[in-house]
Amino acid sequence: MSIRHGLLALLERGPMYGYQLRAAFEESTGATWPLNIGQVYTTLSRLERDGLVRPLPENDGGQRPYELTDLGRAEIAVWFVTPISRTDRPRDELAIKLALALTTPGVDVRAVVQTQRTATIQTLQELTRLKQRSDDPGDLSWRLILDAMVFQAEAEVRWLDHCEASLVRYRPSAPGSAAVAPEAADDRSEARK
Amino acid sequence: MILELRGVHRTHGTGETAVHALRGVDLGVAAGELVAVMGPSGSGKSTLLNLAGGLDSPSQGEVVVEGEVLGTLNRKQLARLRRRFVGYVFQDLNLLASLTAVENVALPLELDGMAVRKARKLAAAALDEVALAELAPRFPDEMSGGQQQRVAIARALVGDRRLVLADEPTGALDSQTGEAVLRLLRARVDAGAAGVLVTHEARHAAWADRVVFLRDGVVVDTTSPVGEPEQLLGVQA
Ligand SMILES: Nc1ncnc2c1ncn2[C@@H]1O[C@H](COP(=O)(O)OP(=O)(O)OP(=O)(O)O)[C@@H](O)[C@H]1O
Ligand SMILES: [Mg+2]
Numbered sequence: 052m053s054i055r056h057g058l059l060a061l062l063e064r065g066p067m068y069g070y071q072l073r074a075a076f077e078e079s080t081g082a083t084w085p086l087n088i089g090q091v092y093t094t095l096s097r098l099e100r101d102g103l104v105r106p107l108p109e110n111d112g113g114q115r116p117y118e119l120t121d122l123g124r125a126e127i128a129v130w131f132v133t134p135i136s137r138t139d140r141p142r143d144e145l146a147i148k149l150a151l152a153l154t155t156p157g158v159d160v161r162a163v164v165q166t167q168r169t170a171t172i173q174t175l176q177e178l179t180r181l182k183q184r185s186d187d188p189g190d191l192s193w194r195l196i197l198d199a200m201v202f203q204a205e206a207e208v209r210w211l212d213h214c215e216a217s218l219v220r221y222r223p224s225a226p227g228s229a230a231v232a233p234e235a236a237d238d239r240s241e242a243r244k
Numbered sequence: 245m246i247l248e249l250r251g252v253h254r255t256h257g258t259g260e261t262a263v264h265a266l267r268g269v270d271l272g273v274a275a276g277e278l279v280a281v282m283g284p285s286g287s288g289k290s291t292l293l294n295l296a297g298g299l300d301s302p303s304q305g306e307v308v309v310e311g312e313v314l315g316t317l318n319r320k321q322l323a324r325l326r327r328r329f330v331g332y333v334f335q336d337l338n339l340l341a342s343l344t345a346v347e348n349v350a351l352p353l354e355l356d357g358m359a360v361r362k363a364r365k366l367a368a369a370a371l372d373e374v375a376l377a378e379l380a381p382r383f384p385d386e387m388s389g390g391q392q393q394r395v396a397i398a399r400a401l402v403g404d405r406r407l408v409l410a411d412e413p414t415g416a417l418d419s420q421t422g423e424a425v426l427r428l429l430r431a432r433v434d435a436g437a438a439g440v441l442v443t444h445e446a447r448h449a450a451w452a453d454r455v456v457f458l459r460d461g462v463v464v465d466t467t468s469p470v471g472e473p474e475q476l477l478g479v480q481a
Contacts, residue, residue, distance in 0.1 A: 165457065165465050172282075173467045175450035183430070183451075201447055208446035216284065 054086065054094050059103060059119065059127040060151040066107055066116040069095065079150050098123065131158055134170030145207070149214060153221075160218055168211045175204045245308070246407050246438035247273040247296055252305035254291050254461075265291040267461040268305070275406070278430060278439040280449035283458035289442040290411055292458070296440060297330050297409050298322050309407060327356045331400035333410040339384040339392055339399075346371060346380040349399045356403075370398035373428060389416035397425055401432055408432060408439045414448055426451045 098104040103123035152158045254266040265288045294300040307314045349367035374394040414422035433439040457465040
């Protein structure tokens with residue numbers, strides 16, 4: 052998972068400046084992924100270079116908020132609807148993506164879950180085809196490796212089922228608790244000083 | 245197509261308390277094709293299977309098996325089609341307690357008019373396929389849950405069933421036996437039957453050619469047909 056997509060997803064909620072973004076990112080990912088402020092600023096300047104965000108005038112406190120451009124909005128929309136391939140990702144990107152989907156306005160979280168489920172089961176089907184072809188008892192080690200991949204993919208589907216079941220009961224909480232309104236993030240960064 | 249569901253709705257009850265178990269499902273299953281159905285509890289999976297097997301009829305739309313629109317058949321014709329063409333494994337196994345394993349498996353063949361001797365012989369072979377040859381003379385209450393489940397599977401696969409419908413057939417089985425059952429189902433389908441498998445387990449659904457996802461009585465997604473898998477492992481190889 053790139054920090055890029057994380058920050059873009061957060062900016063979908065509205066303009067934010069560096070410290071707010073860092074706080075919101077850590078909150079969304081349950082602090083499993085601490086970010087330093089330097090990473091946030093480097094990423095913001097690359098996003099600006101690529102035309103995905105644009106800086107706004109500094110506020111009274113001397114902080115410069117950023118907002119998404121149309122290009123940035125399109126980029127984040129594509130990220131949410133594209134399944135992550137099991138072969139080229141760090142394991143947690145999916146968890147973080149769902150955590151962000153939950154708090155990003157306008158994202159159909161159940162659709163994100165279903166898109167991933169379909170992709171993962173398709174991977175499972177392909178693995179099963181390979182297993183089916185290797186009936187030779189001498190292939191045991193190969194089959195066990197395939198099984199390892201099968202069970203991992205299966206675990207992911209179970210977790211997706213669990214997410215979906217939880218979503219059915221989910222009601223977004225009041226502003227300021229889970230969803231980070233810019234003011235709320237502001238309060239927190241004040242408190243940390 | 246061996247099985248076709250066209251615009252199928254199934255509503256239980258009326259008015260305020262009506263439950264819309266299926267709301268406009270289209271599904272075709274060809275010979276040689278295994279389709280898995282997944283979805284949360286209550287999404288309509290068993291309802292779909294019961295309709296496909298003629299055990300229930302749609303409130304709207306039609307179910308076609310082997311070119312016969314089930315709604316146009318009389319009870320006798322329907323019963324005959326079911327015995328001859330359709331094999332089921334139910335969510336609750338439905339073994340008859342007063343019959344032994346081999347008698348349970350032979351029953352549909354005998355009901356269809358096959359000589360008892362021949363039916364028993366085919367039944368014994370089917371039990372052998374699920375690795376239960378020795379338990380043929382036992383009664384259901386003398387077998388474990390998993391063994392009973394395998395008897396139910398043998399019963400569904402015995403004879404020349406062209407349409408095999410299985411509702412959670414691997415529920416009480418360990419992962420090895422579960423996989424053996426899927427291999428059997430797969431082999432039967434590869435030999436020319438059409439199969440529909442309802443399952444909660446992704447690992448088992450993955451034996452299908454296509455996986456259909458139900459939610460609240462509607463098909464919300466379907467996997468595309470499986471292509472060549474080699475590319476999947478390109479990164480590791
Ligand atoms: N005879 C009936 N009368 C009223 N409602 C029914 C009847 N049979 C099923 N339903 C309802 O229809 C819906 C679909 O049921 P169905 O048994 O098809 O679900 P399922 O997907 O098989 O669930 P599970 O995974 O729990 O087996 C449920 O809401 C169920 O309560
Ligand atoms: Mg059911």
